[in-house]
Amino acid sequence: MQYPEFIHEVKQQLGVQTQEDVLDITRAFLHTLTEHLAGNAADNLGAQLPAPLLDIIREIDPEQRDQGERFKLKEFYERVADKLGVDEETGQRYTQQFMKVFGRMVTEGELHKLKVSLSDDYAPLFEGLQTAQNAPN
Template sequence: MQHDEFIGHVQHRAQLSSRGDAERATRATLETLGERVTGGLATNLAAQLPEEIGEHLRRTVPFGADDAPGERFEADEFIRRVAARSTTDEPQAAYLARVVFEVTDEATQGSVTSKVAETLPDDIRSLITAGSSGHA
Protein backbone atom coordinates (compact mmCIF):
# COMPACT_ATOMS: atom_id res chain seq x y z
CA MET A 1 0.00 0.00 0.00
CA GLN A 2 1.29 3.46 -0.91
CA HIS A 3 1.10 6.61 1.24
CA ASP A 4 -1.77 8.24 -0.68
CA GLU A 5 -3.81 5.04 -0.63
CA PHE A 6 -3.25 4.60 3.12
CA ILE A 7 -4.31 8.17 3.90
CA GLY A 8 -7.26 7.87 1.51
CA HIS A 9 -8.48 4.77 3.35
CA VAL A 10 -8.22 6.54 6.71
CA GLN A 11 -10.04 9.61 5.35
CA HIS A 12 -12.83 7.56 3.77
CA ARG A 13 -13.42 5.15 6.67
CA ALA A 14 -13.30 7.85 9.31
CA GLN A 15 -15.44 10.14 7.12
CA LEU A 16 -12.96 12.98 7.53
CA SER A 17 -13.40 16.15 5.52
CA SER A 18 -9.77 16.48 4.44
CA ARG A 19 -6.61 14.53 3.76
CA GLY A 20 -4.93 16.77 6.33
CA ASP A 21 -7.29 15.45 9.00
CA ALA A 22 -6.47 11.87 7.93
CA GLU A 23 -2.73 12.64 8.04
CA ARG A 24 -3.13 14.13 11.54
CA ALA A 25 -5.09 11.10 12.77
CA THR A 26 -2.49 8.73 11.34
CA ARG A 27 0.44 10.65 12.82
CA ALA A 28 -1.26 10.98 16.23
CA THR A 29 -2.11 7.30 16.47
CA LEU A 30 1.20 5.91 15.24
CA GLU A 31 3.36 8.29 17.30
CA THR A 32 1.40 7.29 20.39
CA LEU A 33 1.69 3.61 19.50
CA GLY A 34 5.42 4.09 18.98
CA GLU A 35 5.73 5.49 22.49
CA ARG A 36 3.90 2.47 23.94
CA VAL A 37 5.65 -0.47 22.24
CA THR A 38 9.30 -1.51 22.28
CA GLY A 39 11.68 0.13 19.84
CA GLY A 40 12.10 -3.10 17.90
CA LEU A 41 8.37 -3.56 17.38
CA ALA A 42 7.95 0.07 16.32
CA THR A 43 10.82 -0.32 13.85
CA ASN A 44 9.46 -3.61 12.45
CA LEU A 45 5.98 -2.18 11.98
CA ALA A 46 7.37 1.01 10.42
CA ALA A 47 9.36 -1.04 7.91
CA GLN A 48 6.14 -2.52 6.50
CA LEU A 49 4.37 0.80 6.08
CA PRO A 50 4.87 3.48 3.43
CA GLU A 51 8.03 5.39 4.37
CA GLU A 52 6.30 8.66 5.27
CA ILE A 53 3.83 6.83 7.50
CA GLY A 54 6.44 4.58 9.07
CA GLU A 55 8.33 7.72 10.10
CA HIS A 56 5.63 8.43 12.68
CA LEU A 57 6.69 5.24 14.47
CA ARG A 58 10.43 5.60 13.84
CA ARG A 59 10.64 9.10 15.32
CA THR A 60 9.61 7.71 18.71
CA VAL A 61 12.53 5.24 18.84
CA PRO A 62 15.86 6.67 20.03
CA PHE A 63 18.49 6.18 17.30
CA GLY A 64 19.90 2.65 17.48
CA ALA A 65 17.70 1.72 20.44
CA ASP A 66 15.57 -1.08 19.04
CA ASP A 67 15.68 -2.64 22.51
CA ALA A 68 14.21 0.49 24.12
CA PRO A 69 11.19 -0.43 26.24
CA GLY A 70 7.92 1.29 25.55
CA GLU A 71 6.30 3.61 28.05
CA ARG A 72 3.73 2.02 30.32
CA PHE A 73 0.30 3.59 30.05
CA GLU A 74 -3.26 2.36 29.65
CA ALA A 75 -5.92 3.02 27.00
CA ASP A 76 -7.25 6.20 28.61
CA GLU A 77 -3.80 7.79 28.38
CA PHE A 78 -3.36 6.42 24.86
CA ILE A 79 -6.59 8.11 23.81
CA ARG A 80 -5.68 11.35 25.61
CA ARG A 81 -2.42 11.50 23.67
CA VAL A 82 -4.10 10.77 20.34
CA ALA A 83 -6.73 13.42 21.08
CA ALA A 84 -4.10 16.04 21.93
CA ARG A 85 -2.04 15.28 18.83
CA SER A 86 -5.01 15.15 16.48
CA THR A 87 -6.81 18.11 18.10
CA THR A 88 -10.03 16.14 18.58
CA ASP A 89 -12.04 15.07 21.60
CA GLU A 90 -11.40 11.70 23.22
CA PRO A 91 -14.37 9.76 21.76
CA GLN A 92 -13.35 10.87 18.25
CA ALA A 93 -9.71 10.07 19.01
CA ALA A 94 -10.67 6.52 20.04
CA TYR A 95 -12.55 6.08 16.79
CA LEU A 96 -9.71 7.53 14.71
CA ALA A 97 -7.22 5.23 16.43
CA ARG A 98 -9.39 2.20 15.57
CA VAL A 99 -9.54 3.29 11.93
CA VAL A 100 -5.78 3.86 11.72
CA PHE A 101 -5.11 0.47 13.35
CA GLU A 102 -7.47 -1.21 10.89
CA VAL A 103 -5.76 0.38 7.86
CA THR A 104 -2.33 -0.36 9.35
CA ASP A 105 -3.25 -4.03 9.70
CA GLU A 106 -4.37 -4.15 6.07
CA ALA A 107 -1.18 -2.41 4.91
CA THR A 108 1.15 -4.91 6.59
CA GLN A 109 1.94 -8.53 5.92
CA GLY A 110 2.48 -11.43 8.23
CA SER A 111 1.72 -11.16 11.89
CA VAL A 112 3.42 -7.88 12.82
CA THR A 113 0.23 -6.20 14.02
CA SER A 114 -0.65 -9.34 16.01
CA LYS A 115 2.79 -9.21 17.64
CA VAL A 116 2.26 -5.55 18.46
CA ALA A 117 -1.19 -6.27 19.90
CA GLU A 118 0.17 -9.12 22.04
CA THR A 119 2.52 -6.72 23.83
CA LEU A 120 -0.23 -4.28 24.80
CA PRO A 121 -2.60 -4.37 27.77
CA ASP A 122 -6.12 -5.61 27.06
CA ASP A 123 -7.70 -2.17 26.99
CA ILE A 124 -5.35 -0.87 24.27
CA ARG A 125 -5.45 -4.21 22.43
CA SER A 126 -9.22 -3.85 22.20
CA LEU A 127 -8.70 -0.61 20.24
CA ILE A 128 -6.56 -2.44 17.73
CA THR A 129 -8.82 -5.44 17.32
CA ALA A 130 -12.16 -3.60 17.41
CA GLY A 131 -11.95 -2.21 13.90
CA SER A 132 -13.81 0.94 12.97
CA SER A 133 -17.33 -0.38 13.41
CA GLY A 134 -17.73 1.22 16.82
CA HIS A 135 -17.85 4.88 15.80
CA ALA A 136 -18.14 7.17 18.79
Template structure:
Protein backbone atom coordinates (compact mmCIF):
# COMPACT_ATOMS: atom_id res chain seq x y z
CA UNK A 1 0.00 0.00 0.00
CA UNK A 2 1.35 3.44 -0.92
CA UNK A 3 1.67 6.20 1.67
CA UNK A 4 -1.13 8.36 0.27
CA UNK A 5 -3.45 5.36 0.14
CA UNK A 6 -2.57 4.43 3.75
CA UNK A 7 -3.30 7.95 5.00
CA UNK A 8 -6.52 8.20 2.98
CA UNK A 9 -7.71 4.86 4.37
CA UNK A 10 -6.96 5.94 7.96
CA UNK A 11 -8.81 9.20 7.35
CA UNK A 12 -11.87 7.40 5.96
CA UNK A 13 -11.93 4.88 8.80
CA UNK A 14 -11.47 7.66 11.32
CA UNK A 15 -14.47 9.50 9.90
CA UNK A 16 -12.89 12.76 8.78
CA UNK A 17 -11.42 14.23 5.63
CA UNK A 18 -8.53 16.20 7.10
CA UNK A 19 -5.33 14.69 5.73
CA UNK A 20 -3.12 16.38 8.33
CA UNK A 21 -5.12 14.86 11.19
CA UNK A 22 -4.78 11.44 9.57
CA UNK A 23 -1.02 11.93 9.19
CA UNK A 24 -0.64 13.01 12.83
CA UNK A 25 -2.86 10.17 14.07
CA UNK A 26 -0.96 7.58 12.05
CA UNK A 27 2.45 8.81 13.18
CA UNK A 28 1.47 8.99 16.87
CA UNK A 29 -0.14 5.54 16.87
CA UNK A 30 2.83 3.96 15.06
CA UNK A 31 5.35 5.68 17.36
CA UNK A 32 3.53 4.46 20.47
CA UNK A 33 3.18 0.99 18.96
CA UNK A 34 6.89 0.93 18.11
CA UNK A 35 7.73 1.64 21.76
CA UNK A 36 5.83 -1.52 22.72
CA UNK A 37 7.52 -3.94 20.32
CA UNK A 38 10.62 -6.01 21.02
CA UNK A 39 12.98 -8.37 19.23
CA UNK A 40 13.17 -6.45 15.97
CA UNK A 41 9.40 -6.59 15.40
CA UNK A 42 9.20 -2.84 14.76
CA UNK A 43 11.81 -3.18 12.01
CA UNK A 44 10.04 -6.22 10.55
CA UNK A 45 6.73 -4.38 10.44
CA UNK A 46 8.34 -1.22 9.07
CA UNK A 47 9.90 -3.19 6.22
CA UNK A 48 6.40 -3.73 4.80
CA UNK A 49 5.25 -0.12 5.18
CA UNK A 50 5.77 2.94 2.98
CA UNK A 51 9.04 4.76 3.62
CA UNK A 52 7.26 7.72 5.26
CA UNK A 53 5.87 5.48 8.03
CA UNK A 54 9.06 3.65 8.93
CA UNK A 55 10.54 6.45 11.06
CA UNK A 56 7.68 6.86 13.52
CA UNK A 57 7.44 3.09 14.01
CA UNK A 58 11.15 2.48 14.57
CA UNK A 59 12.36 5.70 16.24
CA UNK A 60 12.08 4.18 19.75
CA UNK A 61 12.64 0.56 18.80
CA UNK A 62 16.11 0.41 20.34
CA UNK A 63 14.87 1.47 23.77
CA UNK A 64 13.45 -0.87 26.38
CA UNK A 65 9.91 -1.83 25.28
CA UNK A 66 6.99 -0.31 27.16
CA UNK A 67 4.88 -3.03 28.73
CA UNK A 68 1.32 -1.86 29.17
CA UNK A 69 -2.22 -3.03 28.66
CA UNK A 70 -4.59 -1.65 26.06
CA UNK A 71 -6.03 0.97 28.42
CA UNK A 72 -2.58 2.36 29.24
CA UNK A 73 -1.70 2.33 25.54
CA UNK A 74 -4.87 4.28 24.69
CA UNK A 75 -4.16 6.82 27.44
CA UNK A 76 -0.64 7.27 26.07
CA UNK A 77 -1.92 7.75 22.51
CA UNK A 78 -4.56 10.22 23.76
CA UNK A 79 -1.89 12.23 25.57
CA UNK A 80 0.37 12.29 22.52
CA UNK A 81 -2.49 13.32 20.22
CA UNK A 82 -3.28 16.19 22.60
CA UNK A 83 -6.06 18.69 21.90
CA UNK A 84 -8.36 17.17 24.49
CA UNK A 85 -8.39 13.67 22.99
CA UNK A 86 -9.64 11.18 25.55
CA UNK A 87 -8.86 7.43 25.64
CA UNK A 88 -12.19 6.52 24.01
CA UNK A 89 -11.47 8.83 21.08
CA UNK A 90 -7.96 7.39 20.97
CA UNK A 91 -9.49 3.90 20.71
CA UNK A 92 -11.27 4.98 17.52
CA UNK A 93 -8.05 6.50 16.09
CA UNK A 94 -5.96 3.44 16.98
CA UNK A 95 -8.55 1.12 15.43
CA UNK A 96 -8.41 3.12 12.18
CA UNK A 97 -4.62 2.79 12.03
CA UNK A 98 -4.52 -0.88 13.11
CA UNK A 99 -7.23 -1.90 10.61
CA UNK A 100 -5.29 -0.12 7.87
CA UNK A 101 -2.11 -1.87 8.99
CA UNK A 102 -3.95 -5.17 8.65
CA UNK A 103 -4.57 -4.39 4.99
CA UNK A 104 -1.14 -2.94 4.28
CA UNK A 105 1.11 -5.76 5.52
CA UNK A 106 1.10 -9.53 5.28
CA UNK A 107 -1.12 -11.68 7.47
CA UNK A 108 1.99 -13.32 8.93
CA UNK A 109 3.35 -9.96 10.01
CA UNK A 110 0.03 -9.04 11.63
CA UNK A 111 0.12 -12.35 13.51
CA UNK A 112 3.68 -11.60 14.68
CA UNK A 113 2.60 -8.14 15.78
CA UNK A 114 -0.47 -9.39 17.62
CA UNK A 115 1.57 -12.08 19.38
CA UNK A 116 3.44 -9.28 21.20
CA UNK A 117 0.28 -7.52 22.32
CA UNK A 118 -2.13 -8.49 25.11
CA UNK A 119 -5.50 -9.94 24.05
CA UNK A 120 -7.22 -6.60 24.74
CA UNK A 121 -5.62 -5.18 21.59
CA UNK A 122 -7.41 -7.73 19.36
CA UNK A 123 -10.62 -5.76 18.71
CA UNK A 124 -8.56 -2.78 17.52
CA UNK A 125 -7.48 -4.71 14.42
CA UNK A 126 -11.03 -5.06 13.04
Protein backbone atom coordinates (compact mmCIF):
# COMPACT_ATOMS: atom_id res chain seq x y z
CA MET A 1 0.00 0.00 0.00
CA GLN A 2 1.38 3.36 -1.01
CA TYR A 3 1.29 6.38 1.30
CA PRO A 4 -1.56 8.28 -0.46
CA GLU A 5 -3.68 5.10 -0.44
CA PHE A 6 -2.88 4.65 3.27
CA ILE A 7 -4.07 8.20 4.05
CA HIS A 8 -7.28 7.59 2.09
CA GLU A 9 -7.89 4.19 3.72
CA VAL A 10 -7.43 5.50 7.26
CA LYS A 11 -9.74 8.46 6.58
CA GLN A 12 -12.42 6.07 5.37
CA GLN A 13 -11.90 3.36 8.00
CA LEU A 14 -11.80 5.75 10.97
CA GLY A 15 -14.14 8.42 9.66
CA VAL A 16 -11.65 11.28 10.07
CA GLN A 17 -11.45 14.22 7.70
CA THR A 18 -7.89 15.49 7.53
CA GLN A 19 -4.44 14.12 6.86
CA GLU A 20 -3.39 15.67 10.18
CA ASP A 21 -6.00 13.53 11.97
CA VAL A 22 -4.69 10.45 10.16
CA LEU A 23 -1.12 11.22 11.17
CA ASP A 24 -2.06 11.93 14.80
CA ILE A 25 -3.83 8.56 15.07
CA THR A 26 -1.03 6.81 13.21
CA ARG A 27 1.58 8.32 15.53
CA ALA A 28 -0.41 7.35 18.65
CA PHE A 29 -0.84 3.76 17.41
CA LEU A 30 2.72 3.25 16.12
CA HIS A 31 4.37 4.88 19.13
CA THR A 32 2.31 2.75 21.51
CA LEU A 33 3.07 -0.39 19.55
CA THR A 34 6.77 0.50 19.45
CA GLU A 35 6.79 1.01 23.23
CA HIS A 36 5.51 -2.55 23.57
CA LEU A 37 7.83 -4.33 21.14
CA ALA A 38 11.32 -5.55 21.99
CA GLY A 39 14.48 -5.79 19.93
CA ASN A 40 14.19 -4.67 16.34
CA ALA A 41 10.56 -5.78 15.92
CA ALA A 42 9.28 -2.23 15.39
CA ASP A 43 11.91 -1.57 12.73
CA ASN A 44 11.08 -4.87 11.00
CA LEU A 45 7.41 -3.91 10.88
CA GLY A 46 8.25 -0.40 9.80
CA ALA A 47 10.32 -1.69 6.88
CA GLN A 48 7.07 -2.96 5.32
CA LEU A 49 5.26 0.35 5.73
CA PRO A 50 5.40 3.45 3.54
CA ALA A 51 8.54 5.48 4.37
CA PRO A 52 6.68 8.26 6.23
CA LEU A 53 5.30 5.64 8.65
CA LEU A 54 8.73 4.16 9.26
CA ASP A 55 9.83 7.73 10.03
CA ILE A 56 7.11 7.91 12.69
CA ILE A 57 8.45 4.74 14.32
CA ARG A 58 11.96 6.17 14.20
CA GLU A 59 10.85 9.27 16.09
CA ILE A 60 11.36 7.07 19.14
CA ASP A 61 15.00 6.80 20.16
CA PRO A 62 16.59 3.47 19.08
CA GLU A 63 17.41 2.52 22.67
CA GLN A 64 13.78 3.08 23.67
CA ARG A 65 12.56 1.12 20.62
CA ASP A 66 14.37 -1.94 21.94
CA GLN A 67 12.92 -1.93 25.47
CA GLY A 68 9.77 -3.98 25.00
CA GLU A 69 7.64 -2.64 27.82
CA ARG A 70 4.88 -5.17 28.52
CA PHE A 71 1.28 -4.09 29.00
CA LYS A 72 -2.17 -5.51 28.34
CA LEU A 73 -4.49 -4.53 25.50
CA LYS A 74 -6.61 -2.34 27.80
CA GLU A 75 -3.52 -0.27 28.59
CA PHE A 76 -2.70 -0.12 24.88
CA TYR A 77 -6.10 1.49 24.31
CA GLU A 78 -5.51 3.86 27.23
CA ARG A 79 -2.10 4.92 25.91
CA VAL A 80 -3.47 5.60 22.44
CA ALA A 81 -6.30 7.61 23.98
CA ASP A 82 -3.89 9.59 26.18
CA LYS A 83 -1.64 10.41 23.23
CA LEU A 84 -4.65 11.67 21.29
CA GLY A 85 -6.38 13.43 24.18
CA VAL A 86 -9.56 11.39 23.72
CA ASP A 87 -11.55 9.07 25.98
CA GLU A 88 -10.63 5.40 26.27
CA GLU A 89 -13.61 4.25 24.20
CA THR A 90 -12.45 6.41 21.30
CA GLY A 91 -8.87 5.19 21.75
CA GLN A 92 -10.13 1.62 21.58
CA ARG A 93 -12.20 2.29 18.46
CA TYR A 94 -9.31 4.06 16.72
CA THR A 95 -6.92 1.23 17.61
CA GLN A 96 -9.27 -1.47 16.34
CA GLN A 97 -10.09 0.39 13.14
CA PHE A 98 -6.48 1.39 12.48
CA MET A 99 -5.41 -2.23 12.91
CA LYS A 100 -7.64 -3.17 9.95
CA VAL A 101 -5.63 -0.87 7.69
CA PHE A 102 -2.32 -1.77 9.33
CA GLY A 103 -2.94 -5.47 8.75
CA ARG A 104 -3.26 -4.87 5.00
CA MET A 105 0.13 -3.14 4.89
CA VAL A 106 2.32 -5.92 6.26
CA THR A 107 2.91 -9.50 5.21
CA GLU A 108 1.08 -12.36 6.83
CA GLY A 109 4.38 -13.60 8.27
CA GLU A 110 5.20 -10.27 9.90
CA LEU A 111 1.67 -9.98 11.26
CA HIS A 112 1.99 -13.49 12.72
CA LYS A 113 5.29 -12.54 14.39
CA LEU A 114 3.58 -9.51 15.88
CA LYS A 115 0.65 -11.57 17.14
CA VAL A 116 2.81 -14.17 18.88
CA SER A 117 4.98 -11.46 20.46
CA LEU A 118 1.92 -9.96 22.17
CA SER A 119 -0.02 -11.46 25.06
CA ASP A 120 -3.16 -13.50 24.36
CA ASP A 121 -5.46 -10.63 25.29
CA TYR A 122 -4.40 -8.87 22.05
CA ALA A 123 -6.06 -11.62 19.97
CA PRO A 124 -9.21 -9.55 19.26
CA LEU A 125 -7.08 -7.06 17.30
CA PHE A 126 -6.12 -9.80 14.86
CA GLU A 127 -9.51 -11.41 14.29
CA GLY A 128 -10.65 -11.22 10.68
CA LEU A 129 -7.70 -9.13 9.48
CA GLN A 130 -6.79 -9.14 5.84
CA THR A 131 -3.07 -9.02 5.19
CA ALA A 132 -1.06 -7.60 2.31
CA GLN A 133 -1.21 -11.03 0.62
CA ASN A 134 -4.96 -11.61 0.89
CA ALA A 135 -6.37 -8.08 0.64
CA PRO A 136 -8.62 -7.51 -2.37
CA ASN A 137 -7.13 -5.35 -5.12
